[in-house]
Amino acid sequence: MLRRSLLALAATAGLAACGSDPRPAPRPSPVPEKKTTTLTGTVEVALNRGGGRALPTKVWLPAATGARPLIYFSHGLTSQPDDYAELLTAWQAAGFVVAAPKYPHTWHEAPEFNADDIVNQPADAQFVITEVLKALPDRIDANRIAAAGHSAGAITTIGLFSGSRDERLKAGVLIAGRQMPQPAPFAGTPSPLLFVQGKLDETVTYEQAYGAYNEVTWPKGFLELPQGTHLPHRDQPAVVAATTTDFWRWTLDGDEAAKTKLPQDVAATGVAGLTSTF
Structure with a gap:
């Protein structure tokens, strides 16, 4: 069911347009040989699922x-x-x-680019989460894990909350995400989800994103940017960063004050609206 859904979306939604910057990334720092609780900045973990799916993963470590x-x-x-x-x-x-891999066949310099390969990305995600936990056990609380994604990455994230449900996930953010034509239902332990959607998005339309939102029976929110396109995180970076950060503080840190700030984060800008059942 999930495979048909992902293939259908890749074929019909024009998601090849969801990439945003073709410039090559700067060379990441190597993974330190010795783990330390004071490590900050960024590191890269060289991962490969099954020997044939290279998943170099950049990890942002907080102070x-x-x-x-x-x-x-x-x-x-x-x-x-x-x-x-x-x-x-x-x-x-x-x-x-924050841990983010380059998927083997869908990043902009993939040797064999294949949009249909998003069907394999939920399994990649589960593998990377497991391996990053092993690589940095003293820096990550294994009981507080969430997932987020943009466009095809939001499809991957939907998979992690539906047909490929990863019960380790406590919350999710879906940026320009939509449900499949024949979707697997959201499943497993209820986990708060926040949708972020530009109303001018022509790749994943407002109606498609709101349709997915309507299918969620858990606590949920829908951050709408009336002038936002397929890149709402770039159209209105301040409101998207503030709202998603307070969402994480609430869902992952148990900060109830951050939860009450969510409507304020949005209202103060005048460029977005928030609907939620939080």
């Missing part, structure tokens, strides 16, 4: 020491993790570990 929550991030087609650096570093600065 806060000790075990912190992990946010797993999936990029869109023709994109890569560094294209989302402004948003991901905002989460890092708020005290969260």
